[in-house]
Amino acid sequence: MKMTQRPGWTPARLREHREAHGLTLEAAGERLRQAATVHGLSVPAANFQTLWAHEQGTVFPGPHYRRAYCLLYQATEPELGFRPPLPGESQKAEIVISELPAPTDPAADNAAAQVIEEAFTKVSVGGIEPGDSPQSLLRGRVVDAWRRRHGGGSPRPILVLVGGYAGSGKTEFSRFLSDVTGWAFLDKDSLTRSIVERLLVSLGGDPNDRHSDLYLKEVRPLEYRCLMETAWDNLNVGTSTILSAPFIAELKDKAWFTRLENRCAAKGIDVAAIWVRCDPESMREYIEFRGAARDAWKLGNWDQYAEGLDLEVSPPTAHLTVDNRLGAAISLADQTRESLRRIFT
Template sequence: MKQVIIVAGHAGSGKTEFSKQIADRTGWPLLDKDTLTRPFVESLADQLVGDPNDRHSITYLEDIRPLEYQTLLETMWEILEYGARGVVVTAPFVMELFDANWLENFDFDCDLKDSQLTVVWVHCDDETLKGRIIERGAARDRWKILNWAEWVASLGVPSLRETDVHVDNSVESIASLSSSVDALVSRLERA
C-alpha cells in the first residue's frame, strides 16, 4: 500500500519544515503547494486582482485557489501512479480539512488507489505564529500582519480522524518537531 501524507496547518505553523523532515527520512517526494504553484498564482492574482500577493480576496478564494489545489493533488496522483511508494504533500488545506465531506471523499479516493492517507495538522500558539510569519518576510503575508487580530480570530483546528496526527510546533512545546517526525516515521514503518 502506498502512503499519502498531507501536512497541513496555518501560515507560519512549521508545516514545510515538518514536511521536509518527513521527506528526508522516508525518501518520498515532497510536493509543496507554494513551490509548485506560486508562479502561476502570482501571475493570475496580478492579472485578476492587481496584487500578486493577494491570498484573501473573493477572486483568489473562488477562482485561483481551487486551481492551486487541483494542480497539487493531480501532481500527487501522477507521482504515485508512476512508482513512488509514498508522497508528502504540504499546503494549508484549511478549507478542505474543515469540510468533513472533503476529507471523507479524499480518503475514499486514496482507498480506491491503494493508498493510505495520514493527515498531519501542524499548529502553534499565536505568538509563535506571528514571530515566524514576520521572520520569513514573505510579501504574501502582508495582509495577515496588517489584519492580525482579524486573521487570528479566523483560525481554528479541524476535526480530524483518530488516525491523524496533531503536532504542536509552538516555541514552548515539550516535544520537538523532530521527535514528532520520528514518531510518525516509526508508525509508517510499522504499517
C-alpha cells in the first residue's frame, strides 16, 4: 500500500481515537457528517473507504475533514496526528465545561467571556499586551459585544477590517468573530463578485482576472468602494460591522487608514484592523479546496504568486495579528464555538 508523504503526519492516531470512542468506520463517518452539519461546515462524504484511507495514510484528509475530525473527537490537529504543533502553539481553549454554572446563572456569561478572551489571546501572534494596548482594547470590544447581546455592554459601534492573503482563513475567522459578537459580517466576494465579473467582461477582460492592470486600476477600486459604502450603511444606524477582504494595499497605507480612523472618530465609531497570517502550503490547500475560478491564475502560477507575498510582516496598521499557520487559529475558533454552545445548551 502506497503511503502519502506529509511532514509530521501520523495516520494511526485517527484509528486510535476512533477505537477509543468505540466507533466503527461507518459510525465514525455518520458522526463526522453530523458534526459538520451542526457547525455549518462543508459536509464531507465520509464513507468508510475514505476514512480507512485516512487511517492507513494513503489519503491526507482535506481541510473540511480535519475540522470535522477535530470537532468530533474534541481534539486538536496535532493530537490527531495531522501535523506537529507549532512552536508555542496553544492546543486548546482550556475550560472544564462540567464545572461551569447553569446557563440561567449570570456567571455563565462570565464563563463564556473567559473562553472568548482565552481564544483571542491564543490565536494572537505574540499574545495580548496588557493595559490599553490595541490588542487588549479590541479583545475587550469583542467580549463587550458578547455581554451586550445578553443585556449589557457599550452601544458604541465598531468597524473591524479582517485582511489577509487569499486562502489565509480571514473569512472563516470573520465568521467566528461575527458568531461571538453578533456584529454584521460582510464578505467582499459575496457582496461584489457577480458585478465584478460582469464588469470585467463588459470591459473586454476575463471575468476571473484579479491580477491585470484592468482589474487593479478600473475594477478593484469600485469593488472596495461598494464594500466600504455598505459598511457605512450599517455603521450609520449603529450596527457594528466586520469586513472580510484582502485589504493588502489599504492596510499597508498609513494615510488611508488614518483617514478611515478620522472619519470613524467623527461619527463616534471605533475602528480596528486584524491581519490573518498563514503559511503558503496551507493557503494553497484552502484555495484548491474552495475551487473558485478566480483562483486559477494563482494555482497555475503558484511559485510566482507565492514569491510576491510578504508572509512574515504584518501591515503597520494592524491592531492584531492572528496566527493561522497550519489552520491553528481556525481550529481553536471551532473549539471555542463548541465550548460556547455547550455552556448555553
